[in-house]
Amino acid sequence: MFDVVVKNAALAYDERIIFKDLNLTLAGGEWTCLLGGSGVGKTSLLRLIAGLSTGKGLETSGSVLCQDGFSLKGRIAWMAQQDLLLPWFSVIENITLGERLRNSFFSRRKVSAQELDRARHILEQVGLSDKATELPQNLSGGQRQRAALARTLMENRPLVLMDEPFGALDAVTRLNLQDLACDLLANRTVLLITHDPLEALRLGHHIYHLQGEPATLTEAIMPPDSPPRSLENKELMSLQGELLERLRNEEERP
């Protein structure tokens, strides 16, 4: 699996510099977690990598390269905090959305039988087999985020960008989904943004803390053992305390 290298990334919004000269390497096949308070520019960085940084008053520079020399185009799957399920499509239609969107406008063919089989298999993996034909409105918050995870898996991309995907869930559902995501997205390069230190510590191979204005990255923290780490891990708990303390200081400073 190839590394993804972010080089000299800079982003300014209305002449306010969010970050500049930012370098980050996402290790191939591993999870990188990005911690930071709100408004520090985590999401901006993620959008920059995803090539979504366009808009009024937005200035970006820098490069995002794949170590294997190919372009990043078409190699990214995106998972946001909101599940982004389309209310007019059933769960399985939502999961196969990518295929639908890549078909031409006039094609009668919707989704191939092979893809549908794959979609059903993935639904089984996330535990939503019996909800395939339901509309998203009839699902619980956890089920909706599972569906969103299934859609991300369906895209089958080497790089997965996640923007606080479990942020809006209750504690138990969140832990379950973290385990599930960790299991199903193993061996993919993942960049996970979160403001929950515990989430970062459970899932990340490398954990960075984005802080300051303009924002800079701290040294990587590399927790022992392999993810998903158990909550009984003593070292995890003390690291969590340390990180929480750091995040708190940062909030209080201004």
Place this chain on the structure above:
Amino acid sequence: MKAFKPLLVVLFLLLVWEGIVVMFSMPDYILPGPKAVFISMYDNASLLWEHTLVTMTEMLLGLILGVVFGILLAMVLVYFVALRPWLLPLLLVTQAIPVFALAPILMLWFGYGLASKVVMTILVIFFPVATCCYDGLRHTHQGWLDMAKTMGGNRFAILRHVRWPAALPALASGLRVAVVVAPIGAVVGEWVGSSAGLGYLMLQANARLWVDQMFAALTVLAFCSVSLYFITDLALKKLIPWQPAT
């Protein structure tokens, strides 16, 4: 119970109407009572039916064409950004001039028949449809668009599967307004010059002081408009179940 409420309102209004007629002993040529109007409706049933068909045809044709034009204009505004600064003022000008002022000119251009009334109706309708549809298409949830972009979707497929369905609830509000104002276009057109339709019937009855027949035509018109609204509303709710409840 829910279905009865509008009926109760109608019944109440009829009672108030009858009450006013009795209390102030209104002469028939100023305000006939509901009974007189219903008798007139019964006596002139075939005449009313004939003219209702004409007005309804005008309204429905105007509605269909107005909605099609409105949607097309909204699409053009969304996808041809360069045309926006030229088209938007033009759109406003068509609404700044009252239809009433345009009516005589439209008669001149499109004749006294069906066409001029259909054009009037289109003029009245297409603005709410176009603006609502345009707003709906412009305000697609940014998250959906971002996701579609990372999926590598082509813009027509994104329009079909994401932007268009997302805009439908907004378009539905436009349609509800359109259905309510459609009779204005048709009836004003008939007043300015025509030989058929409920508006024409009202003018004729007015000239002869057949006030009961005027009210009969008005009642039929109101009934048609309200029915059209409820049918549209019901159909929209069935067809677009994802719109926020109103």
